[in-house]
Amino acid sequence: MTGPLSGMKMVEIAGIGPGPFCAMMLADLGADIIRIDRADKVAPIVSPQPSLDVLNRGRRSIGVNLKDPDGVATVLELIERSDALIEGFRPGVMERLGLGPEVCLERNPRLVYGRMTGWGQDGPMANVAGHDINYLSLTGALAAIGRAGEPPVPPLNLVADFGGGGMVLALGIAAALVERNTSGKGQVVDAAMVDGVSVMMSIFHGMTAMGVWSEQRGTNMLDSGAHWYDAYETSDGRYVSVGPVEPQFYALLLDKMGLDPGDFPQYDQARWPELKAKFAEIFKTKTRDEWCDLLEGTDACFAPILAMSEAPTHPHNVARGTFVDAFGIPQAAPAPRFSRTPGSIDAPPPHAGQHTDDVLAEYGVEPDRIAALRASGAIA
Secondary structure, three states: OOOOOOOOEEEEEOOOOHHHHHHHHHHHOOOEEEEEEEHHHOOOOOOOOOOOOHHHOOOEEEEEOOOOHHHHHHHHHHHHOOOEEEEOOOOOHHHHHOOOHHHHHHHOOOOEEEEEEOOOOOOOOOOOOOOHHHHHHHHOOHHHOOOOOOOOOOOOOHHHHHHHHHHHHHHHHHHHHHHHHHHOOOEEEEEEHHHHHHHHOHHHHHHHHHOOOOOOOOOOOOOOOOOOOEEEEOOOOOEEEEOOOOHHHHHHHHHHHOOOHHHOOOOOHHHHHHHHHHHHHHHOOOOHHHHHHHHOOOOOOEEEOOOOOOHHHOHHHHHHOOEEEEOOEEEEOOOOOOOOOOOOOOOOOOOOOOOHHHHHHHOOOOHHHHHHHHHHOOEO
């Protein structure tokens, strides 16, 4: 492992979505992360192929019964020798398992205890179920995403789960590890998706205060209201995107399209619907590739809208190595990039419990005790 977090040991209590994504990012940056999978998820490995769950890449997995006191005691032994913990359960679940922050920090005062929830550790909705779309709804973000006169559009689950959740928790854990160098003490990092998304919406709160953003979605410059910031269908049924916010880039777009700037004023908001219709007609006169030949690589703020299967083969992504084929699975390369300590994908996604014996032995658990733990059902 060569990343900037090389040498850091972490424990991940297996969850779904944003928790594994946070752990993936930290593992890509060099952290040695042991994933604690539920014992009942462990099954015999019948194929030499790795798991296809890319979010779990770069870690080792052990299978533990967290309802068994000996299983919990085993996890605490790992936590004693770890720098950080990642968990993504509802408030109180880890405490009921006997793995709450107080217990873990008592055993290891230098531990950074990373917690991720949708609603947060407290508040009237802290203990109710929810998903990305619900957290977006409560922050005002979802209401702002969509076209005029149409319902809000869920932006996959990228914004709350992975942006406001996983990435924010990864930042919090990294920051707490830096602070520990000064204080010598660990702490709890409480990452709530509603908090993370709200922070991401800061620019729009500022624009609203300035009077340049309307709560009527699909009428603003960045939400498909402007003709110069949108997606357009081409003659072959594909799509392209344009987004020249700055006047000089907009002027270049018009020039490349052979349009008279006098007929297409950029900031005459009353004319945006009319000009959007004209843009739609014009973009349907050429194929996507023809528009690429004309506009790609210029300052017109243009890009073809690629399918997921197309993105890895685009020349720019190929040149940067944005996508890699790791262990037979096409996927994104680690990000961000570091000049001296580059991140890497050091292991394929594990099968649940694949490394139980190896990891426990590495952490000093004797073979006889491993056998006893397995016989009692504490480990898988």
